[in-house]
Amino acid sequence: MISRYIFKSINTNKEKKSFKEFLRHQTNSEYGGYKIYDGSRNHLLQIPEELSELIFFLNNYKKKHTDFKNFLEIGFASGRTNTIFNRFFNFKQIVAIDNFACDINTNDLFANIQRKNLTLLCGNSNSKEIKMNLKYFYPFNLILIDGSHEYKDVINDINLSINLINSKGVILMHDICNKEYPGVGKAWNKLKKNKNFSFKEIVCKKYYFNCGFGVAIKKK
Ligand SMILES: C[S@@+](CC[C@H](N)C(=O)[O-])C[C@H]1O[C@@H](n2cnc3c(N)ncnc32)[C@H](O)[C@@H]1O
Structure with a gap:
């Protein structure tokens, strides 16, 4: 039984x-959740x-080092992870990039673009238009790389993030242990x-899908 508002703090x-x-x-059982995969992609x-471990870590890091005011997510999909991060950190500005080439649930997308300070950039993260637009919003305190999972694209997203991250900011990478995407x-x-x-690294390999978070903390 949860006795207090879950997003208040952990x-x-x-x-x-x-x-x-x-x-x-x-989430679905393949990720260790209680839902069945029924194709609705929500x-x-x-x-x-x-x-949960990542948010716990970031919450403690924030208290000692830097507030997470400005968040960049590369690979928004329908924005569920984005909403969870926003509930904890209440960002002043969120910028998200997606080329919307993958299957998503459009109702879920619509729900997750509301009630937040979000600028959604639609296109490839390696395009010069997206890179030019990002100049209006940087630097970021927190960046999540979760777009294309191809090696050369991930390297592009890493290089982009290194140029956009603030001192003591944090770059997160999702799927560092996903065997489907070795890149x-x-x-x-x-x-x-x-x-x-x-x-x-924050990794749990108990379930059908392996993902894994990499956390890179800018020293100064
Ligand atoms: C794994 S999903 C992101 C999941 C999301 N971060 C979350 O946790 O809810 C990857 C997303 O990246 C997008 N994507 C793939 N290649 C991309 C690229 N080159 N530029 C921008 N977005 C891309 C896909 O359309 C897809 O929505």
């Missing part, structure tokens, strides 16, 4: 556990253990050689 292990349980109701694309893990391993960042 400061304790008990609160983290409640939040993980909450997330299980948002589920959260996250493993509850990983997302993501390969690109993450390359980023890990960058001395301007420190690194952390």
Whole structure:
């Protein structure tokens, strides 16, 4: 039983556990959730253990180092993860990029673009138009890379993010352990050689799908 508003904070292990349980109701059994995949594509694309641990970590990091006011998400899909992040960090500005080449649930998309300070840039993250537009919004305190999962595109998104991240900002990469997309893990391993960042991995391999979060923290 959750005794307080779930998005208020997750400061304790008990609160983290409640939040993980909450997330299980948002996602499919292949990710460790309680929903069945029925093709409606209105589920959260996250493993509850990983997302709850990540938010717990970011919440603590924020208290000691930097507020997350300005968020960039590369690969928005229908925006469910975006909404969860926004509930915790209440961003002043969100910029999201998507070329909408994948299947999404349009009702879900519409629901997740509302009630937030969002600028949605539609196009490929490697296009010069998108790169030019990003200049109006940077620097960002938090960036999530979860767009194309092809190696050369992920490298593009990493290079883009390195140029756009603020001092003490955090770059997140999703799917660093996803065997279906080995290019993501390969690109993450390359980023890990960058001395301007420190690194952390949040990985739960208990379920049918493996994802994994890479966390790259800009040192100064
Ligand atoms: C895995 S989904 C993103 C999931 C989302 N971050 C979430 O957690 O709810 C990947 C998204 O990236 C988009 N995408 C793929 N290649 C892209 C590219 N080159 N530029 C921009 N978006 C791209 C797809 O259309 C898709 O919606």
